Amino acid sequence: MTVFWAVVRRDLLLAFRQGGGAGMAVTFFVVTVTLFPLGVGPEPNVLARIGSGVVWVSALLAALLSLDRLFQADLEDGGLDLLSLSPEPLEIIVLAKCLAHWLSTGLPLIAVAPLLGLLMGMPGAGIGGLVLAMLLGTPALSLIGAVGAGLTAGVRRGGVLLSLLVLPLYIPILIFGVSAVEAAATGLTARPHLLILAAMSLFTAVLAPLAAAAAVRLALE
Amino acid sequence: MTVFWAVVRRDLLLAFRQGGGAGMAVTFFVVTVTLFPLGVGPEPNVLARIGSGVVWVSALLAALLSLDRLFQADLEDGGLDLLSLSPEPLEIIVLAKCLAHWLSTGLPLIAVAPLLGLLMGMPGAGIGGLVLAMLLGTPALSLIGAVGAGLTAGVRRGGVLLSLLVLPLYIPILIFGVSAVEAAATGLTARPHLLILAAMSLFTAVLAPLAAAAAVRLALE
Amino acid sequence: MTFSGENLACLRGERIVFQNLGFELRPGGMLLLLGANGSGKSTLLRLCAGFLRPFAGRLLYDGADIFSQRAEHRSRICYTGHLDALKAVMSVSENLLFWTRLSGGDAQRLDEALDLFDLGGLADMPARFLSAGQRRRANLARLAMSRAPLWLLDEPTTALDKASCARLFGLMAAHRHAGGMIMVATHQEIEGADSAVLPLDDFSPVEAVF
Amino acid sequence: MTFSGENLACLRGERIVFQNLGFELRPGGMLLLLGANGSGKSTLLRLCAGFLRPFAGRLLYDGADIFSQRAEHRSRICYTGHLDALKAVMSVSENLLFWTRLSGGDAQRLDEALDLFDLGGLADMPARFLSAGQRRRANLARLAMSRAPLWLLDEPTTALDKASCARLFGLMAAHRHAGGMIMVATHQEIEGADSAVLPLDDFSPVEAVF
Amino acid sequence: MHRFANPTRFLRIANAVLPWCVSLTAVLFVLGLGWGLFFSPPDYQQGETVRIMYVHVPAAWMGLFIYGVMAVASAVGLIWRHPLAELTAKAAAPIGAAFTFLSLVTGSLWGKPMWGTWWVWDARLTSMLILLFLYIGYIFLWDAFDDPQRAAKAAAILALVGSVNLPIIKFSVDWWNTLHQPASVVTMQGPKIDSAILWPLIVMALAFKAFFVSVLLVRIKAELAERKLRIMRLNQVARENSRLGAAQAGAES
Amino acid sequence: MSPKARRMRFVLIALAALFVASGLILYALDDNLVYFYSPTDVQEKHIAPDTRIRIGGLVEEGSVVRKGNDVSFRVTDLSNSIPVRFTGALPDLFREGQGVVTEGKLTADGVFIASEVLAKHDEKYMPPEVADALKRSGQWQGKEAGGS
Ligand code: HEM
Numbered sequence A, B: 001m002t003v004f005w006a007v008v009r010r011d012l013l014l015a016f017r018q019g020g021g022a023g024m025a026v027t028f029f030v031v032t033v034t035l036f037p038l039g040v041g042p043e044p045n046v047l048a049r050i051g052s053g054v055v056w057v058s059a060l061l062a063a064l065l066s067l068d069r070l071f072q073a074d075l076e077d078g079g080l081d082l083l084s085l086s087p088e089p090l091e092i093i094v095l096a097k098c099l100a101h102w103l104s105t106g107l108p109l110i111a112v113a114p115l116l117g118l119l120m121g122m123p124g125a126g127i128g129g130l131v132l133a134m135l136l137g138t139p140a141l142s143l144i145g146a147v148g149a150g151l152t153a154g155v156r157r158g159g160v161l162l163s164l165l166v167l168p169l170y171i172p173i174l175i176f177g178v179s180a181v182e183a184a185a186t187g188l189t190a191r192p193h194l195l196i197l198a199a200m201s202l203f204t205a206v207l208a209p210l211a212a213a214a215a216v217r218l219a220l221e
Numbered sequence C, D: 001m002t003f004s005g006e007n008l009a010c011l012r013g014e015r016i017v018f019q020n021l022g023f024e025l026r027p028g029g030m031l032l033l034l035g036a037n038g039s040g041k042s043t044l045l046r047l048c049a050g051f052l053r054p055f056a057g058r059l060l061y062d063g064a065d066i067f068s069q070r071a072e073h074r075s076r077i078c079y080t081g082h083l084d085a086l087k088a089v090m091s092v093s094e095n096l097l098f099w100t101r102l103s104g105g106d107a108q109r110l111d112e113a114l115d116l117f118d119l120g121g122l123a124d125m126p127a128r129f130l131s132a133g134q135r136r137r138a139n140l141a142r143l144a145m146s147r148a149p150l151w152l153l154d155e156p157t158t159a160l161d162k163a164s165c166a167r168l169f170g171l172m173a174a175h176r177h178a179g180g181m182i183m184v185a186t187h188q189e190i191e192g193a194d195s196a197v198l199p200l201d202d203f204s205p206v207e208a209v210f
Numbered sequence E: 001m002h003r004f005a006n007p008t009r010f011l012r013i014a015n016a017v018l019p020w021c022v023s024l025t026a027v028l029f030v031l032g033l034g035w036g037l038f039f040s041p042p043d044y045q046q047g048e049t050v051r052i053m054y055v056h057v058p059a060a061w062m063g064l065f066i067y068g069v070m071a072v073a074s075a076v077g078l079i080w081r082h083p084l085a086e087l088t089a090k091a092a093a094p095i096g097a098a099f100t101f102l103s104l105v106t107g108s109l110w111g112k113p114m115w116g117t118w119w120v121w122d123a124r125l126t127s128m129l130i131l132l133f134l135y136i137g138y139i140f141l142w143d144a145f146d147d148p149q150r151a152a153k154a155a156a157i158l159a160l161v162g163s164v165n166l167p168i169i170k171f172s173v174d175w176w177n178t179l180h181q182p183a184s185v186v187t188m189q190g191p192k193i194d195s196a197i198l199w200p201l202i203v204m205a206l207a208f209k210a211f212f213v214s215v216l217l218v219r220i221k222a223e224l225a226e227r228k229l230r231i232m233r234l235n236q237v238a239r240e241n242s243r244l245g246a247a248q249a250g251a252e253s
Numbered sequence F: 001m002s003p004k005a006r007r008m009r010f011v012l013i014a015l016a017a018l019f020v021a022s023g024l025i026l027y028a029l030d031d032n033l034v035y036f037y038s039p040t041d042v043q044e045k046h047i048a049p050d051t052r053i054r055i056g057g058l059v060e061e062g063s064v065v066r067k068g069n070d071v072s073f074r075v076t077d078l079s080n081s082i083p084v085r086f087t088g089a090l091p092d093l094f095r096e097g098q099g100v101v102t103e104g105k106l107t108a109d110g111v112f113i114a115s116e117v118l119a120k121h122d123e124k125y126m127p128p129e130v131a132d133a134l135k136r137s138g139q140w141q142g143k144e145a146g147g148s
């Protein structure tokens, strides 16, 4: 597994040395969420009502934006050739890249999410649910995103296309993520929603690397 | 002015021949807007309440996403060198590129906005206001965006950086855009808001090309 | 009509690439820029095109500093760089016509230019189908339509086969014959025995200071 | 240990690049791929590396089709392409160590490899400060740490100065001497008189028929 | 070279089948629409509004069916590298998107009088909307590649990934309490629709199928023609190259 | 470890993960993951007043009282029922014995104040005469509670 961790280490290193990898996704997240009080108006009960939805949607978009370089950067400098020539299966390497992406994007988003929840006037229980739901759900965002990033690597206008391909696939996570928060906020049990989020992350952890690796091989043809 | 129109023509041609230029921004717009009912819940009066904000924020994001290739594509294939070597002032050429961007992105967004307004349950008058406000406001989106696109051309992780630079500058347009819609929807006069939007577009039409051209020259050093 | 540099120094990323560099070009003249990688050939060409400002020294065209008359200077030069500036989805002739219109060249001479570089059969082909050499030829065809007196060419022979090289050298000779001036950066042989040579290695600072 | 291609044909973008191409490499052998631009040198190398599947024909290593044992084949080759695969924000030695670990090379030989390509002083320099030639040398230094028997080199001498070329040729000779095999695509002279030549122009289809 | 021999045979078959298919479509449509709109009875609950069913339900079925066809064709294309399978998937996509869109529109038109709303975000409706987005993404992905061979494979991967949505759409009404009704036709207990309404529905479903096959054949023919054009252009480049090569060889000797 | 054994291990890990994921989903579906709650759910779950929920079921026979634009009725799943009040336009299909989904809030005294009432119908289609004939012949099976 030493190759796996070597890839994780390198991608984290790159994320942090290259213009504050984590920082940017987080800032985008914060800026987008704060656009809403400006757009919708500062009425507290409206904000509290839409809070969980807005936070989740912004998290999707933030995860998405940082995805388009996942394979593209390596493709452009020839590194993807060498990554795919490693004796280790490409699927493992893709999984390592997803893990690094989640550690450098998903985790920081989760860290600031409570603050944004407060900003939107969400109740305490809801914020707890939000953090839990994001912990279980955001890995799937990185994994599904990897498939889209692989498919659009080396493609004209990859960025916009990526969002087109990936956002529809994010919808289930959004739905269950939000319902988990709502259930927690209203004192109902969030368990089934959280279980489904966990199941989706597990499913995609197995299936997404397969699809993404196939897509990456294609980009190298 | 023949150079001006030549640039507009070329950029429009490229937008339409390269993977459905307009189509993608529009689809992103539609997908993002539909994320909100999913995230926020389907309650019609809440949706109607936040409709104008959601549509405007999504329009900002859609305009933004299609911006990152504005100069980047020309930079990568060496075309930006030649564009800036034209005897015509670079400012004029930047303005032409902004116009082409607005025609290929802003206009299509405006065309589908009424549909999305309906989907969000906005009243008829509000939808009329939305179209007017977008007509007057979206040119400023392209123009301000050009400054950000110029500054981030040739920069690592330009995409995320771009949104960080540009989104805060979009906030005034968002605020006045939304208030115009709200005023129209509630039967008040939207005129002052619309006038301010028009003024912002005019201001940026003069100032943004100057800043963007300076940024582009910097990118070529 | 002369183009000259005096005492030029250039700084890239806080490092001096070359210093105390001077040259003079007269109508009909050609200057070959030679030197190891990283010696500053491309940098000097971009300096002459006005993309960069020199850290020290001056660039004069007919005695006037080029940075005091930027617009005029832009209409005096035709530059070809490492990249081919072709849009993949536009045809060869669409690409060429756009650049010519933009730089104020002679759009009438399109057919002539295409023929010169043997691109006649490819005029309506989207540029994405071209091979590397064909792309390079399409880029060079701009020269044949340009009205600029000063050509700045960065390794123009890259990816060209022998026959195309010969055509290019013919075009360059004709340009000089008509009183034009040429600066070429190159690693390969360029035809033109009478041209001056600027060995960039000689101008790198003795001690690279950081 | 032999590596051979039989009756290979390759299709790119619905066009046949070459067909009926065959070759054989034995331990200590070197094959030079020559040919005009677009004749398919890079394509053939990528085929041999397993990035592409041949449209017709087979690639055999010790008699077994390379696509039937992909993982094994990947550990047998060391490939250097047109691009240098260096991360601008990582130092030369960080870059090299990562690729070596990834491909199962010998990380102990880092210093040796750096010295060989005269990169000793640059080991801790982020790659973005390197000149083109230095970048290329950093990429080639992987060869000195690789354990793979088959080297696939795509125009390795690009951007190299004379001295570095000589070092590279020395390394290649040593690899062959130790029983390794090399395929090189090139436009320039490569030292190694006894090597076989594969003229790719000879295998392009007379008329591309579909 | 089977991949280039095949299209000719396909074209021969397609040209023979197409007229029949078109006529069948016309006959079935006239029959189905006439029956459905004029001669079938109203529903005991929904009254005349039920007639939207004759468009909505076949359109929804086709939306699902065509995505299934694309997924299967994509798998065939990926595994056996059969170019006709790739083209079939590509040609089917816009038709499927149109049917999906039609089912969404007719569904909302029907929902307003029946449920009291144009749209709700229940599992059935939402998953159907996702299907439409998947179709659109698929179409754009084909567009985004220069090289049709790579486009085919990338699009195939997407089609296969997206196919997880199909069972979700189909069974959403059983897994969740949706506002949308459960299945009426294909159920464990047999159809729950009276035969007076079921028969015109079946005729319309057949009409939609025949329509799909006709349009699909036409589109595949167009794709093949376009491919031929592309190859002719590339051949022109190749000729140009070899002419140049010859000239160069001549100059050198 | 030989490459084969390694591959085997990956496959096993992957299968295990898929298995666990399927288990989680089945377990979650067993719990309630719904577009609306039934009256029994509402009673069993002790949903707090003032939370916004949807409830679904049948309109109890004989419970509909209209006063101008105001309607009150009871929603039942045949074992429990909840009183509902609503102001506004009702869909065409709204009638006694019919399935409905309503969205709103429960007040402290157990009345559901609906902000929206949607009609839900079942999967049976037949001409009116057939329905009458069925009713007359006594084969009419009545309604199951609001959908599946
Ligand atoms: C926008 C709203 C709607 C959407 C997206 C939608 C979607 C669908 C889909 C995807 C199917 C195919 C299901 C399958 O093959 O199993 C379907 C079937 C059906 N829909 Fe809808 N529907 C909508 C509204 C309605 C409405 C308002 C009604 C009636 C009041 C209705 C009645 C039916 C019926 C009767 C079927 C056939 C069920 C069967 O397969 O047996 N739909 N709908």
Ligand SMILES: Nc1ncnc2c1ncn2[C@@H]1O[C@H](COP(=O)(O)OP(=O)(O)OP(=O)(O)O)[C@@H](O)[C@H]1O
Residues within 6 Å of the ligand: B221, C012, C013, C014, C017, C035, C036, C037, C038, C039, C040, C041, C042, C043, C044, D129, D130, D131, D132, D133, D159
């Ligand atoms: N944008 C930049 N920032 C910092 N340093 C740079 C930049 N561009 C070039 N340099 C450095 O300036 C020096 C000169 O580069 P230049 O491209 O002019 O060399 P060259 O002679 O054209 O080489 P080549 O033969 O590879 O084309 C090199 O050492 C290079 O590392």
Ligand SMILES: Nc1ncnc2c1ncn2[C@@H]1O[C@H](COP(=O)(O)OP(=O)(O)OP(=O)(O)O)[C@@H](O)[C@H]1O
Residues within 6 Å of the ligand: A221, C129, C130, C131, C132, D012, D013, D017, D035, D036, D037, D038, D039, D040, D041, D042, D043, D044, E147
């Ligand atoms: N991804 C691709 N899609 C379609 N055609 C391609 C692709 N890559 C290369 N080709 C075509 O295949 C042919 C062979 O290209 P290749 O890069 O192998 O040439 P080469 O011999 O390496 O040339 P060079 O000397 O320029 O490196 C060219 O005609 C090229 O246009």
Ligand SMILES: [Mg+2]
Residues within 6 Å of the ligand: C041, C042, C043, C154, C185
């Ligand atoms: Mg250079």
Ligand SMILES: [Mg+2]
Residues within 6 Å of the ligand: D041, D042, D043, D154, D185
């Ligand atoms: Mg090559």
